[in-house]
Amino acid sequence: MANKKNIDQVFQEKFKNFEQEPDEQNWDAIKARLQKKKRKRPFVIWWRVAGVAAMLAVIISLMLSNQKDSTDDYTANDYIHFEYDLFIDDTLTISKQTKYALSVDIDALRSDQLQKKQQHIETKRSVAKESASNDATDPDYKKTFESTEQFVNSFNRSNHKKINKGFQGRFNFANTQTADLIPDDYTAPPQVNLTGFLNAGLKKESDTIQAGQENKETQIAQNKDASEAEDGFKEAKESKDKSKWLINPEVSPVFAGSFSGNNTLGSDFATNETTNNVSITYGINMGYQLNSKWRIISGIKKLNTSSTTGNILTANTSFDQSFAGSNLELNTPDILVTSPSSFETLSSQNESLGRIPTQKGMLEQQLNFIEVPVGLAYKLLDQKIGIEIRGGASSLFVSQNDVFLRTEGQSQQIGSLSHVNSTSFMTNVGLGFDYNFSDQFDFNLRPTLKYQLNTFNNSTTDYQPYIIAVYTGFSYKF
């Protein structure tokens, strides 16, 4: 029986669950195109690898520096580091985490000191007493001891119980008859390393349990361990003399370019001439010296980039900008910004568009970031003039993303770039030249190549930007 039916319904019903298997060859064609895209980026991968390698170097060096305290075979660096602040509060501070027991020959210390100075002063007792035992929760940790015996006992006891916890003891000379220890008119620097006059015998824990029990037994510095220990102290002293920290304000012009692509505005503007404007980056670096060669660097910077694309056509129309195939996200729907060739194509399809008056102009893209770099510097030369190699990676946070349209005598903010990742990464490789005015201050010059990894969404542009910066600044070490 014939049934009157709306034509729409006929189609809707028939097509409701319409599915059709495409031929196998379609996947093959897609696969080939996907693989071709992948192969286009070997250069990019190389730079990514460089960035990752620099990050790994930072992490590994941090791990190695932390690991030292947990090795069984002790080396020079494992020895306890002494700071002897004799002239400030009459205490001996031991502050290095260690697995090894210790015995101190206070008599040797005293005689050595006497030989060297041959003079006398009175001991300042009061400060030491005041600083006594202020850590109630852990009596063995951070404590002022009243005698040599108590000190050594406590130290060894702490090692039996809390091998990895560390030990910080303050030894009160005031109560151990050291009144004749310090010269009357002694004018040496207040920080004295004990190496010179303290014979510290450091031995593996098992060897020195006995030593701990016979706590007053002297261990003389002739034995090998002790002489190695002295070397360790010297090395520690040397690196201590140099300032560990560094602060470095710097500024640089930004020269931008790209390894591929003319500009980032998208296929519509692919052939438009683009000039990268010289802009500026400035900020502050912090550095921490790991050892005589390596330094970790981080900081915070403002990084501005700007470029101008010429030969733009603009028209006042509500024609959908997205048809033009660009990465522009306009504030207003009433304007069309495109390349002349694209405009021609569009207006050939849309008669009304062809009748609209157009204006020539330029597009200026302003893209600014907050940059947080992390990296390593390796010293090649450390004289009056220093040279170092620097490498690392930066996180970039977009702080400004504006596109300005410049037509005759006018500049107007019309929108932003739609394909900018709010957080992205950049690798940095560079050289550093320092001129040292003094131990604290130096002037530096650092040419650096910065490669932006994923500032732009890769799928929307082939544009691979880089930046060359030549930083100049001053460093202050402390």
Add this chain to the structure above:
Amino acid sequence: MDLKSTIKKCCKRDLNAQKKIYDLLATKLFAVCLKYSRNYQEAQDNLQDSFIKIFDHIDQYKFKGSFEGWCKRITINTALARYRKHDVYELFNQDQLTEQEDTLEEEENLSLQFLLKIVQELPNRYRLVFNLYVLDGYSHKAIAEMLDISEGTSKSNLARGRKILKEKIQKATDEHKSRLKIKNG
């Protein structure tokens, strides 16, 4: 493996994950391509272009709304982009169009293949508007924006598309009936 992690792998351009997404959606998206294209060959081209676009932009899918819907929109846009470009703009007098009752004697034997064929044979703009409005539920306002035409043009395109389809169905039905008559007579 769930869809979300497969999509995330696709963001890293993992070919196996891309193949999984293809296997999941190819039949549905190919149907879309067939409806919006002029023939089988062009539907295949549109399908390939669509998948390339999907994989290029997959990191822009924010897991809001259905993934299938998102892919379908990309596929439709790909087809629109192709035929928008190639379309010849026919000028016609809209006053000539009178509201007709677009009904037909239902023919149970109308095959999907036949309906698809006559949709594909429609002029580009009529086909796009018919698909968007009737089969994919877009409003005339949305279609006007998508194709950069006025709402009035969208409506008249739809009416003309329907008319052509109806005539073809009618013709086929008549032929079918006359064949039956000859057979029975």
